[in-house]
Amino acid sequence: MSLKLKxxxxxxxxxxxxDPNLDYEAAHTLSIIVDNESGVLARVIGLxxxxxxxxxxxxxxxxxxxxxxxxxxIVTTGTPKVINQIKAxxxxxxxxxxxxxxxxxxxxxxxxxxxxxxxxNGNQRVESLRLADVFRAKVVDSTLKSFTFELTGTSEKIxxxxxxxxxxxxxxxARTGIVAxxxxxxxx
Amino acid sequence: MTQANKITGxxxxxxxxxxxxxxxxxxYPGGAILPIYDELFQQKKIKHILVRxxxxxxxxxxxxxxxxxxxxxxxxxxxxxxxxxxTGLTDALMDSVPIVVISGxxxxxxxxxxxxxxxxxxGITRPCTKHNWLVKDTNKLAETIHKAFEVAGSGRxxxxxxxxxxxxxxxxxxxxxKNEIKKKFIKKESSIDLNLLDxxxxxxxxxxxxxxxxxxxxxxxxxxxVNSLRNLxxxxxxxxxxxxxxxxxxxASGKNWLGMLGMHGTYxxxxxxHDCDFMLCIGARFDDRITGRIDAFSPNSYKVHLDIDPSSxxxxxxxxxxxxxxxxxxxxxxxxxxxxxxSKVNKKKLSAWWKSIESWKAVQSLGYENSSSVIKPQYAxxxxxxxxxxxxxxxxxxxxxHQMWAAQFMGFEEPNRWMTSGGLGTMGxxxxxxxxxxxxxxNSLVINxxxxxxxxxxxxxxxxxxxxxxxxxxxxxxxxxxxxxxxxQELLHGERYSHSWSxxxxxxxxxxxxxxxxxxxxxxxxxxxxxxxxxxxYPGPVIFDxxxxxxxxxxxxxxSGKAHNEMILGEQTEENSISDDGAVLV
Ligand SMILES: Cc1ncc(C[n+]2csc(CCOP(=O)(O)OP(=O)(O)O)c2C)c(N)n1
Ligand SMILES: [Mg+2]
Numbered sequence: 015m016s017l018k019l020k021x022x023x024x025x026x027x028x029x030x031x032x033d034p035n036l037d038y039e040a041a042h043t044l045s046i047i048v049d050n051e052s053g054v055l056a057r058v059i060g061l062x063x064x065x066x067x068x069x070x071x072x073x074x075x076x077x078x079x080x081x082x083x084x085x086x087x088i089v090t091t092g093t094p095k096v097i098n099q100i101k102a103x104x105x106x107x108x109x110x111x112x113x114x115x116x117x118x119x120x121x122x123x124x125x126x127x128x129x130x131x132x133x134x135n136g137n138q139r140v141e142s143l144r145l146a147d148v149f150r151a152k153v154v155d156s157t158l159k160s161f162t163f164e165l166t167g168t169s170e171k172i173x174x175x176x177x178x179x180x181x182x183x184x185x186x187x188a189r190t191g192i193v194a195x196x197x198x199x200x201x202x
Numbered sequence: 203m204t205q206a207n208k209i210t211g212x213x214x215x216x217x218x219x220x221x222x223x224x225x226x227x228x229x230y231p232g233g234a235i236l237p238i239y240d241e242l243f244q245q246k247k248i249k250h251i252l253v254r255x256x257x258x259x260x261x262x263x264x265x266x267x268x269x270x271x272x273x274x275x276x277x278x279x280x281x282x283x284x285x286x287x288x289t290g291l292t293d294a295l296m297d298s299v300p301i302v303v304i305s306g307x308x309x310x311x312x313x314x315x316x317x318x319x320x321x322x323x324x325g326i327t328r329p330c331t332k333h334n335w336l337v338k339d340t341n342k343l344a345e346t347i348h349k350a351f352e353v354a355g356s357g358r359x360x361x362x363x364x365x366x367x368x369x370x371x372x373x374x375x376x377x378x379x380k381n382e383i384k385k386k387f388i389k390k391e392s393s394i395d396l397n398l399l400d401x402x403x404x405x406x407x408x409x410x411x412x413x414x415x416x417x418x419x420x421x422x423x424x425x426x427x428v429n430s431l432r433n434l435x436x437x438x439x440x441x442x443x444x445x446x447x448x449x450x451x452x453x454a455s456g457k458n459w460l461g462m463l464g465m466h467g468t469y470x471x472x473x474x475x476h477d478c479d480f481m482l483c484i485g486a487r488f489d490d491r492i493t494g495r496i497d498a499f500s501p502n503s504y505k506v507h508l509d510i511d512p513s514s515x516x517x518x519x520x521x522x523x524x525x526x527x528x529x530x531x532x533x534x535x536x537x538x539x540x541x542x543x544x545s546k547v548n549k550k551k552l553s554a555w556w557k558s559i560e561s562w563k564a565v566q567s568l569g570y571e572n573s574s575s576v577i578k579p580q581y582a583x584x585x586x587x588x589x590x591x592x593x594x595x596x597x598x599x600x601x602x603x604h605q606m607w608a609a610q611f612m613g614f615e616e617p618n619r620w621m622t623s624g625g626l627g628t629m630g631x632x633x634x635x636x637x638x639x640x641x642x643x644x645n646s647l648v649i650n651x652x653x654x655x656x657x658x659x660x661x662x663x664x665x666x667x668x669x670x671x672x673x674x675x676x677x678x679x680x681x682x683x684x685x686x687x688x689x690x691q692e693l694l695h696g697e698r699y700s701h702s703w704s705x706x707x708x709x710x711x712x713x714x715x716x717x718x719x720x721x722x723x724x725x726x727x728x729x730x731x732x733x734x735x736x737x738x739x740y741p742g743p744v745i746f747d748x749x750x751x752x753x754x755x756x757x758x759x760x761x762s763g764k765a766h767n768e769m770i771l772g773e774q775t776e777e778n779s780i781s782d783d784g785a786v787l788v
Binding site: 052053056057060064095098099102103105106107108109 | 324325328329332333336353511512513515516517520
């Protein structure tokens with residue numbers, strides 16, 4: 015039996031062999047190029063809330079100041095049918111120029127930045143610094159009672175660091191949410 | 203550009219509209235849009251129709267747009283003017299009607315201060331427009347209005363809104379002509395997948411039990427799509443049914459016509475949908491009123507879906523061959539290739555299929571028991587149809603049982619002749635829509651088939667009809683009930699008629715007289731024809747109060763949660779036919 019792969023999809027992905035009607039939910043990272051105009055983020059978010067789609071993570075910033083374009087990176091979860099709907103609905107919006115499903119397109123670099131405030135004394139303080147070194151987290155601020163660490167990495171790495179810091183006096187975390195780009199020399 | 207070349211924002215608005223070929227605007231003035239009204243006063247190219255409520259302006263613009271294929275235009279003021287337009291915008295979004303609403307806004311320096319009549323209009327209308335804009339710079343105003351028209355009319359049409367603060371209307375700026383605008387915001391249309399098209403055609407050629415199911419997209423696509431559809435039906439001899447929005451794209455007198463499908467569609471149309479092995483869906487969207495129970499929808503068919511909107515594909519029903527693009531283009535390619543391949547169809551099986559269809563037709567699912575003492579609503583619509591069909595006629599409706607009876611018993615030979623609120627089901631749509639239609643077609647017979655409850659929702663538009671001498675005929679099927687609600691309560695809620703009767707109704711004849719127009723009351727079936735003729739012949743607006751049987755139910759009916767082959771045909775079979783699961787659905 016020949017595999018019925020749709021044209022233009024990553025041949026290594028078994029995703030397209032799946033029945034699109036299956037209730038199989040998966041996380042997808044979508045990269046959306048939009049006009050950087052007022053209200054554009056509200057439009058995108060409104061689409062998700064209005065139609066009952068999930069947003070697991072969302073980041074946005076202007077990436078092309080000359081063309082006034084921003085890149086929105088959204089991680090969402092849904093069945094293949096829902097993910098297709100989300101992409102079609104996004105594509106319908108006037109300020110949306112491109113919707114790239116990084117999860118379908120192949121391997122993507124996905125990173126998050128987080129800042130941790132750890133307040134501790136004695137051994138705990140030393141231990142937090144040692145672990146930060148292991149994770150290659152940077153100390154960006156310190157007092158006699160606290161460290162503020164900056165860490166970049168996959169969301170899993172940040173989760174792991176947060177877990178380790180919790181008993182060592184972790185007080186606050188700020189995370190950016192995921193930014194992502196396709197690997198390799200292709201621009202998406 | 204020198205100062206001398208600059209004009210005010212208000213002038214720019216009017217100039218841009220003229221540039222767009224606009225001849226009619228429906229609207230209502232107020233403080234924040236006064237500069238634009240001032241410009242309107244000083245020109246002669248655009249006619250303004252003063253409605254009596256902004257919701258009516260949007261529906262009138264919809265009626266105008268749908269009966270002409272042009273874009274409807276509306277002016278409203280800020281705050282309450284803008285919020286009153288929300289229902290019409292949503293209605294136009296659901297039914298893909300192109301309208302442009304221009305709203306006044308408080309001056310830019312007051313936005314965000316809870317100024318008098320300030321509302322976050324772009325925020326409120328974001329989910330009910332295709333796109334909207336707040337224009338803060340007079341130099342961008344012309345460009346934005348041209349874009350607005352482009353967005354409203356292109357692809358799958360829909361409503362847009364341009365919010366213009368008062369200081370932007372007063373300030374001077376440069377005018378940009380329509381043809382100086384880059385069309386960069388138009389989404390690229392995808393090319394047809396020819397492999398898929400060929401697969402679809404070979405299925406069409408082999409089909410044993412085919413059905414063509416067409417929708418409003420064919421009408422929106424224009425006359426060439428309508429012609430192609432008719433050619434395809436004639437060439438293949440396939441049966442065809444249409445959605446509520448699609449009526450008229452194939453003539454009701456055509457020999458392959460099965461009538462409307464869906465919740466109140468004919469038995470033959472729905473049975474064909476259920477039993478077919480090949481379904482060609484053209485410009486329709488598998489709405490829940492059409493499909494009935496999703497998992498039992500047309501279980502054994504190969505489904506081809508032609509649609510301009512990729513988000514309509516596989517939304518409710520997964521199809522085998524999605525062909526995305528303008529329906530008229532795809533249809534002409536499809537027909538050309540099918541002809542190249544020899545215009546084949548499976549004739550033998552097809553004639554057997556037509557035999558089954560004849561047997562379903564013999565059920566006469568639209569049958570009802572007539573009466574000589576009381577006017578049956580179906581009979582009233584049938585007589586109206588008989589006595590008006592030879593006219594150059596346009597029909598709008600309100601929402602409810604009367605709407606379904608009109609869809610069942612009136613025949614449309616051409617597109618753009620039937621205007622009804624499908625997706626949103628907006629009571630109060632029909633009267634203002636009939637006004638918009640009559641403005642666009644001053645010499646045609648325009649009839650609004652109404653229910654008394656819906657009609658009351660925008661009855662203030664009597665003033666508009668009288669002011670502009672619009673001879674719109676308001677044919678009210680008065681059952682003194684919120685009939686459709688009453689029907690559901692009878693069938694689904696143990697006959698507990700919670701607030702579903704129209705109490706304290708006005709005397710419609712006296713109401714007409716109060717406005718100086720004609721009122722006719724008819725309660726005798728024997729008088730019906732004469733009274734309808736009197737309505738047609740009267741050279742002005744008429745309110746026709748047709749007192750009909752109060753407890754008539756609209757059949758056939760596919761109850762919510764049921765499949766096409768489980769439709770209720772009439773009173774005698776309805777016991778226990780709607781499950782509690784179905785009662786949850788709308
Ligand atoms: C604005 C609005 N409110 C409520 C409804 C729900 N609804 C649907 S049909 C109907 C009754 C309509 O009564 P009438 O206009 O007299 O028509 P009939 O069904 O009696 O022919 C109602 C209340 C609606 N469709 N629109
Ligand atoms: Mg009624």
